[in-house]
Amino acid sequence: MDGDRAPVMEDVARIAGVSHQTVSRVLNDRPNVRPATRDRVLAAVRELGYRPNAAARTLASRRTRTLGVISFNTTLYGPACMLYGIEQAARQHEYFVTVAALGTLDRRSLLDAVDRLRDQGVAGIIVIAPQTAAVGALANVPPDVPLVAVGCGTHTALASVAVDNEAGAELATSYLLDLGHRTVHHLVGPRSWLDAQEREAGWRGALEKRGAAVAEPLVGGDWTARTGYEHGQRIASTPDVTAVFCANDHMALGLLRALQQAGLRVPEDISVVGFDDTPEAEYFGPSLTTVRQDFDELGRRALRALIEIVGDPDAGIPAADETPHIVIPPSLVVRTSATRPGH
C-alpha cells in the first residue's frame, strides 16, 4: 500500500470530483473557485497527503522559488550571520535558499559558483564575497541573472547592500582622537578585502580630517587572532603607540593578548578598538570597544532587494525599475578597551 507512488494532482481531482485544473486553482489561490469546491479539494489534498511536485511546477510555470547565495567562507562570523538573515527572510517570502561556498577566491571560482547556481535554476543570486577579485568577477556575470552583492561596496553597477565601513572606521578613529590620542594606529585587514580597504580609508580620512599624523598602517592581518597577536608583539616593543584601531574584533583579541603578555595594560597604556562587535567582544579582557554592524539586517535587506529585482507577481511585488544601493550605518559600542592616553 505504501508502495504506490506519491499522489498527483489528478488523484486529488478524482477524489474531489473536479478537474485537475480546479485543484491547481485552489492550490495557487486563484480566484473564481466556489468555497464549497475549494473545501472539497482541500479535503482531498489532506486525505491523500498530496504535495505538489516542485519540479513539475517550475517546469510548467517557468518560475522557481529558490534563490542562490554565494559566500566565500560561511564559517566567518559575518557571512554566517548574513546567511542566517537571508534564510530567515527568504522563508517569509516562501523562497528556498541554496548555498554555494567558494573554494578559493579567484574570479574563476566565483564564476563557477554562479554557473552552478544557474544550472540549478535559481531565480536570483546573492553574493557575499567582499574581495576585490570577486567584485571584479561580478562584472563578468551575464546580466540576465538577477544579482545582489552584499558587502561588495556600492560603487558597482550591480544592486548592492553594504555596511558603511568608512563611516565605521571614522567613528572608531574619531572616538580615539576625541579621547586625546595624538594619532591612532591601524591594524589593517587583508587588503584583498573591500572591507579592509574601506576601513583603512575611513581611518586615514578621519586622521587627515583632524590633522593628526597618519602612522604607517600595520599590514599583513588576515582577520585572525593570530595575526593580531603577531602585530601586538611588535607594537609592544614600539614606544609612542597609544591607540590602535583593529580592522576586526578577532585581530583585536590577538592584539590584546600580546600586549598584556608584554606587560602593557589596556586601556591605560594602549587603547584598542575593534570592528564587528562579535558576541564575545564584550567579554574580552578588557571588554572591547568596537564598531557594531548589523549583519543580520544586512542579510535581510539583501534578500528584500533581490526579491524586488526578480519581482513577485503573486505577492504583488513588482520588479524594481532601478538597481538599489543600500547602505547601512554602523554604530560605535563603547566599552572599556579605550580611554584617554596615560599621563
Next chain:
Amino acid sequence: MDGDRAPVMEDVARIAGVSHQTVSRVLNDRPNVRPATRDRVLAAVRELGYRPNAAARTLASRRTRTLGVISFNTTLYGPACMLYGIEQAARQHEYFVTVAALGTLDRRSLLDAVDRLRDQGVAGIIVIAPQTAAVGALANVPPDVPLVAVGCGTHTALASVAVDNEAGAELATSYLLDLGHRTVHHLVGPRSWLDAQEREAGWRGALEKRGAAVAEPLVGGDWTARTGYEHGQRIASTPDVTAVFCANDHMALGLLRALQQAGLRVPEDISVVGFDDTPEAEYFGPSLTTVRQDFDELGRRALRALIEIVGDPDAGIPAADETPHIVIPPSLVVRTSATRPGH
C-alpha cells in the same frame, strides 16, 4: 537576438544533426556514442551556450541532485562549520545544498522545516539540531525521507554522525584530575542540548571513575560568554574551587573574564578548560586548554553518509543497507589555562 528564450536540447540536436536523445546521452555520459558524434554535440552545446533545465531533468528522471540541511542556528560556530563542510563535500558529489534554518527549537518547527524541504523535492536531509526536542521530533519524520542526524547522539534509530562528547568531557576532566585537582567543577551547557547532557555525563563519569567528589554542576549556561561570566562571578566568591570544565569555549571566555575581574589568577588560582576549540580560544587570556572537535569533518562525514543512503547509481555508489552510526573522537588541546592546583 537576446530575446529568444534559452536553447533547449532540441536546438542542440538540430545543430549537431542528431536526435535530442543522442544529446541527452552525451550530456549524461551514457555509453555507446561515437566519439565523433559526441564532439559534434559538445560543439553545438558550446555554440549555443546550452544549459540543461534542471526542473525538466528532475521531473523526467524522478531524481534530484539537491540535499537539504536543517540547522537550528547557523550563526553558532559549530553549525556554521558543519554547514561549510557539508557544502564542500556536496559540491564534490555534484549535489546542491539548500538550507532551512529553524526559527525556534520545538518539534513543530523542525517538522515544518522537513516539510518545506520535502516540498522542494530534496533527495535527502541532514539535520543539525542537537536539542533533545529535535531528536524526539525526528522520530516523527516519515521514514521515506533519507535522513542523517548530526550531533544528535547515536542512540537514535536514524543514521547519525556525532562527536563523542562524553569522551571529550572525560578527557578534559581526567586531565584536570591528573594535574592534581581534588575535583572538577562543571559549567553545564543548556540542558535542552544533547551536547550539554553528554558532556555533563562524561564529566560526572570521569569524576566517579576516579572516586573524586562530584560537585554540584553549575547550571543555567546557554553557551554564551554572558552566562559564563555570571557563573564566574559566583565562583569567584566560592572558596575551594580550583578547576572548572566549561561546556564550551564561549562560556569559558566569560568565566575567565569574571575570574580575573575578581582578582583571581588563571591558571594559578583556578584552572579552566573549555570545549570546541574555536579559532580564538588560543588567544584568550590565558590561552585556553580545550577539547577540540572537528566540525568540518563532521559535516563531511554526514554528507557522505547521506549520499550512501540515497545511493547514487551514476557514481556507482550503492544505497547502503544499514544505517550508519559514525562517532568522531575529540582530542584535548593543551594550552595554558590549566595547571596543577596552587599551594
Next chain:
DNA sequence: TGGGGAATTGTTAGCGCACACAATTTGGCC
C-alpha cells in the same frame, strides 16, 4: 560477399503541472 550480432542512433511516451481557452453554470433583471 553475405549474414549475424553488437554498436549506434532515432522514435514514442510520459514525468506532473500551469496556461490559454472552451464549455458550462449561475445569477440578476426586465
Next chain:
DNA sequence: GGCCAAATTGTGTGCGCTAACAATTCCCCA
C-alpha cells in the same frame, strides 16, 4: 420566463527532459 454577462469549471497542450524500445548502421568472420 427568458436573456445576457459574470462566475465557475473543464479540456487540450506543452514546459524540457529521460526512459524504454525500435530502427539503423557497423564490423567481423565464414
